[in-house]
Amino acid sequence: MTSIPKKHPPHTLSLTVNGETHSFILGKGPNEVSPSHTLAQTLREKLGLTGTKISCDRGACGSCTVLLNGKAVFSCMLLTVECEGKEITTIEGLSDPKTGNLDPLQQSFIDHTAFQCGFCTPGIIMSTKALLNTNPSPTVDEVKEALSGNFCRCISHYHVLDAVMDVVKKEGNQ
């Protein structure tokens, strides 16, 4: 039987977000991360990456979608302490860090006005990004399936499909 440490061992936590590594102390202080913090909370409140939105906070709406090792996940349903050693990408990590140019996908959303209030847009873009990373030439149905976990109350979906398919046409093989 493995011996049990008296106190839980990781007092510090390092997170790799958008290629940069950040260290946190685990605890309840103002600059510390509590074990009960969700990744969405940490991204917004500790790292100031407020592009990731919290809406339902129950893993239903998709606003908080980020990439975890390249896969789309709900950051509101993950504990920050369990994300150590993983590569996290948020909407802020999509633009080119040197030139500041937007990702072609972001530009396409602007060109097609694929949003109204915009609250759900970062999540939708991150879900699309995850799809295009594994499947650069998806069909419309595949895009719809990949975005089935992202909700938009302004009904921007039609413009979103136009924006995504336009990027696929330009960047992909279709």
Add this chain to the structure above:
Amino acid sequence: MKSFVHFNTRSVDEAIHLLKKYEGKAKINAGGTDLLGVLKDRILPEYPEAIINIKTIPGLSMIEDGEEKILIGALTTLADIINSSLIEKTFPLLKEAALSVASPQIRNVATIGGNLCQDTRCWYYRYPDGIGGRINCFRKGGKTCPAVSGENQYHAVIGAKKCYAVCPSDLAVALTALGANLTIAGQKGVRTIPVEEFYHPLGNTLSPDEMITAIHIPKPFPVARQTFHKFTLRKPIDFAVVSVSSLIFLDQEICTSSRIVLGAVASAPFRAYKAEEFLKEKKLSAKTAEEAARLALDGSKPLAKNAYKVEIAKTLVKRAVQGTE
């Protein structure tokens, strides 16, 4: 979320040791897509003191091919199951069931073990503590089930007595149809139990110091026709209103034997034994499908607002028997 002590465990033994140490006041976290909602709404009578992360245990996320069965580790995500060509080839109904769960973001994280162990979605049971206090229903030690005389459109239609909540797991329905077994590790050692016997009217048979480590699925022999049908109103965010999974062994057009399992109609996946018995040695046709559907729901006792579930279940059984979409 209210705070807790958090452990990243490295072995099944360590996780069980911690479960034992906390005497029921610790919860295991795998994907967390169910547990975090439970914690955020504080629906449990006792908030857990410790959360035990088992994602850090090596070797529990795998799909292994054997001669007579396939072994799936408890930490295998639903996305891994969907993307496995072995599963697609051998157990298409399991792939369909996994694909029917929630959204891509959830399936990337949620595990097969967690899907089997998730808590019920009954809205009285799930009523958040933060809005006027939690509802002390029968499942939480109260005296009555508020669904009986309340909003019961998604509740049980068959076999319920004191609690009318239904088992929300889609994979439990699929795995019951496939006759799968669970390996459960605990303080007293390892035990094996059919998925079919895993649930009881108020939850599952795991004791506080136990966890599922693997799922074994026998390869159907001879090859059988497999189906999984799920009815929901809004696909990605709804749990099953009714689901039906079936395994039908055919010799020409004659059914030699079958396993037909209904989901979201009772506190556990419900085996339609009467329909299975009736279909034996029958030629599958619209008429036999109709009779099988009637027998599958024989004895159902819907509440005031959920009789429609019986009709949906019958339709899904008919489709399963006839092999139509």
